Amino acid sequence: MSIPRHWRLQNQRYSMVGEVCNACGAKLFPPRDVCPECSKPAYEPYRFSGNGKVYSYSTVYQAPSGYEAFVPYTVALVKLDEGPLVSAQLTDVDGEEVEIGMPVEMVTRKLREEGEDGLIVYGYKFRRLLREEAA
Amino acid sequence: MRDVSIIGIGQTEVAEHWDRSLRHLAGDAVLAAMQNAGVETADALYVGNMLSGLLTGQEHLGALIADFVGLRGIEAVKVEAACGSGAAALRLGYAAVAGGLHDVVIVAGVEKMTDTVNAETTTGLVMAADADYESIHGLTFVSINALLMRRYMHEYGVGHADFAPFSVNAHRNAVGNPYAMFRRPITVEQFGRARMISDPINLLDSSGIGDGAAAVVLVPASMAKEYTNGRAVRILASSMATDAVAVHDRPDPLWLSAVEASAFKAYQQAGVGPRDIDLFELHDAFTIMSALSLEASGFAERGRGVWLAEAGEITREGRIPICTMGGLKARGHPVGATGIYQIVEVVQQLRGKAGVNQIGNARLGMAQNIGGSGATVITHILEAEA
Ligand SMILES: [Zn+2]
Numbered sequence: 001m002s003i004p005r006h007w008r009l010q011n012q013r014y015s016m017v018g019e020v021c022n023a024c025g026a027k028l029f030p031p032r033d034v035c036p037e038c039s040k041p042a043y044e045p046y047r048f049s050g051n052g053k054v055y056s057y058s059t060v061y062q063a064p065s066g067y068e069a070f071v072p073y074t075v076a077l078v079k080l081d082e083g084p085l086v087s088a089q090l091t092d093v094d095g096e097e098v099e100i101g102m103p104v105e106m107v108t109r110k111l112r113e114e115g116e117d118g119l120i121v122y123g124y125k126f127r128r129l130l131r132e133e134a135a
Numbered sequence: 136m137r138d139v140s141i142i143g144i145g146q147t148e149v150a151e152h153w154d155r156s157l158r159h160l161a162g163d164a165v166l167a168a169m170q171n172a173g174v175e176t177a178d179a180l181y182v183g184n185m186l187s188g189l190l191t192g193q194e195h196l197g198a199l200i201a202d203f204v205g206l207r208g209i210e211a212v213k214v215e216a217a218c219g220s221g222a223a224a225l226r227l228g229y230a231a232v233a234g235g236l237h238d239v240v241i242v243a244g245v246e247k248m249t250d251t252v253n254a255e256t257t258t259g260l261v262m263a264a265d266a267d268y269e270s271i272h273g274l275t276f277v278s279i280n281a282l283l284m285r286r287y288m289h290e291y292g293v294g295h296a297d298f299a300p301f302s303v304n305a306h307r308n309a310v311g312n313p314y315a316m317f318r319r320p321i322t323v324e325q326f327g328r329a330r331m332i333s334d335p336i337n338l339l340d341s342s343g344i345g346d347g348a349a350a351v352v353l354v355p356a357s358m359a360k361e362y363t364n365g366r367a368v369r370i371l372a373s374s375m376a377t378d379a380v381a382v383h384d385r386p387d388p389l390w391l392s393a394v395e396a397s398a399f400k401a402y403q404q405a406g407v408g409p410r411d412i413d414l415f416e417l418h419d420a421f422t423i424m425s426a427l428s429l430e431a432s433g434f435a436e437r438g439r440g441v442w443l444a445e446a447g448e449i450t451r452e453g454r455i456p457i458c459t460m461g462g463l464k465a466r467g468h469p470v471g472a473t474g475i476y477q478i479v480e481v482v483q484q485l486r487g488k489a490g491v492n493q494i495g496n497a498r499l500g501m502a503q504n505i506g507g508s509g510a511t512v513i514t515h516i517l518e519a520e521a
Contacts, residue, residue: 009267030268036384056289056388058281060273060333064258067273075274077282077383085383087269087279095334100289111271121271 006121011045013123016106018084020046027082050106051129052080059095066112078104078126091125103129138356139232140367140520143172144479149316149347149467151249157191161200161245164348164475168241169204172352173362178237179210183224183244184471185217186259190251200243210237217263218420219506220244221474222513225351229373229515232353244472245348256344260470263507265381277341277421278333279382279508284423285335287389291438295335298422299326300444302339302464305419308451309461311491314476316345316467340422342462347469349476359520366486371499372404372516380510391505394431397512398503402433405499405516409433412516413497414484415455416477418505419462425449428503429457432514456494459484474504478515485519 011017018029023040027048035042057076060067067073074095077085090098091109104126111121145167147160155163161182169175180201188194197211216223221244228242248256260276261269269279288294302321309315321339329339359367376396379385385392402408409432417432419425426440434455435443448454460466460480463473481500483489503514 005267030384036379056282056286058278058285058333058335060275060278062253062257062275062277062332063273064261064270064275065254066258068254070273073273075272075278075282077286077388085388087265087274087282087381087383088272100286112273123271125272 003119006119014108016048016050016124018046018048020044027084029080029084029086048080048082050124052078052104052126054098054100054102054104055079055085056100057090057098066115069113074098076126089125090127092127105129136233137235139229139353139370140356140359141351141370141478141482141517142354142359142362142367143168143170143174143352144350144482145171146314146349146476146479147347148314149345149469152346153249155346157187157193157245157247158199158203160247160346160348161243162204164245164350165200165204165241165243168350168352174239174352177206177209177239177241177352179228179231180206180241180243181224181228182211182213183221183242183474184213184246185215185220186246186248186470189259189262190255191247196245216511217506218418218468218470219474219504219511219513220471222477222502222504222515223375223474223506223511225474225478225515226373226375226513228353229370232355238354238358240353241350242353242475243348243350244475246469246471247346248344248469249346268383269381275333277336280421280423281333281336282382283388283427283508284421287423287426288335290389293441296323296327297441297445298340298426299323300449301419301422301425302326304444304450305458305462305464308459308492309465312460312466315461315465316343317461317465336421342420342464342468345467345469347467347472347476349472349479351475351478351482367520368482368485369518369520370515371518372401372514374400374404375511375513376400378510380507382508389427390437391427391431391509391512393509393512394428394503394505397514398432401501401514401516407499407516412455412499412501414459414481414494414500415457416459416462416481416500416502417457418503419458419464420468420505424505425457427509428505432503451492451494459489459492459494474513477502477504478517481517485517
């Protein structure tokens with residue numbers, strides 16, 4: 001875990017900046033520079049709303065190094081309103097009350113405990129949508 | 136292209152080998168395979184391994200193991216494709232013999248997993264996933280499979296207990312395999328009560344992590360007759376396909392498109408279809424992977440994999456026996472070695488040497504090894520030689 005490795009992802013971790021394909025309009029997160037839909041270049045930055053719905057979820061009881069203190073924690077695949085799926089933790093929620101289809105919104109939280117390098121990594125997690133927009 | 140045959144097999148028991156190092160385990164399997172084949176030397180050695188660097192501080196396994204087994208000087212290299220490393224190495228060995236580069240090739244798989252504590256092993260296994268967009272968020276390899284299983288249960292209206300037949304079958308078959316890690320049967324009740332790891336996946340949904348090594352010896356089919364120690368088995372098909380590493384990058388997470396591509400390319404090469412396959416060593420790292428693999432390989436309709444198991448069709452007496460020697464679940468899953476264990480077991484079946492686990496009249500066997508949660512898939516179809 002080196003500092004540059006996390007620094008260069010700050011636009012993704014803090015602001016959920018992906019890309020949009022100018023050829024076919026597909027919205028991409030994470031950014032990947034080549035559109036998987038049409039194989040054309042896709043360099044145009046696109047900032048996602050951070051809103052979506054739970055596609056699937058799981059509560060983790062056996063964690064890797066750096067995550068033991070969070071156990072049990074709930075991870076999810078979130079279907080963003082703009083299309084892509086994203087992997088992230090759910091926060092401010094009891095694993096028992098999560099269900100598939102639940103509306104969620106992005107927030108910034110601590111992703112892992114301080115490592116041997118003294119680095120704390122922050123980034124997106126999702127919580128239950130506080131205000132249901134009329135739609 | 137030349138036809139390729141397997142003339143020798145070797146394996147160690149999958150276990151916690153606290154007294155055997157990585158090189159000793161690999162050496163045991165390679166020397167057993169050479170003896171079984173009746174060869175004293177080889178032109179090349181390909182070693183499938185995933186985690187030796189992280190878990191034992193040792194890379195550079197090609198040269199290390201070649202030297203250790205008395206083959207110093209030959210071409211040798213490690214091949215890595217996460218849990219699919221073993222079969223990926225076999226695919227390279229197959230290509231080298233088929234393409235005429237080498238005549239006698241040894242392919243080994245080895246993994247040493249029990250020298251480290253749980254959290255480190257968990258950290259190692261998730262290296263098969265996307266480090267920047269899955270692992271950093273605390274996803275474990277188990278939880279990635281749990282996300283697929285939860286969604287499967289939701290979309291197809293099945294319960295956790297419906298996956299029990301996969302584990303019950305694997306444990307039943309491991310009883311008769313002296314190389315298996317868990318040689319005891321389990322009940323449906325035990326399956327339901329097992330300790331939760333990442334819900335809905337519990338301990339008995341999950342393959343057993345252990346140390347192990349397995350090896351095979353390949354030669355051109357035209358040379359196989361020169362070696363008389365064991366009945367040769369022909370490699371009818373060898374194919375590899377890939378998908379996005381991260382589950383979130385796949386448009387349809389419940390359809391393993393690389394499994395489909397790899398299996399159907401293999402059927403085409405062999406000139407056969409799913410109905411011709413007599414046994415299928417699939418990659419049951421978790422019960423959900425068995426269901427998804429059966430579906431994408433053409434043995435069950437989408438969403439019907441669990442019902443194939445429920446109907447008893449995956450047992451030794453069923454339409455398509457799977458995990459005939461215990462599978463990843465109960466033989467054990469020494470990750471980089473698993474793909475070669477699967478091949479060794481198919482060869483045992485096709486030679487008629489599977490003991491009490493023998494599938495009657497087995498002529499065509501398929502082995503499918505998966506890296507990660509479906510990103511690298513290697514399928515081989517083997518045929519008993521007359
Ligand atoms: Zn596009």
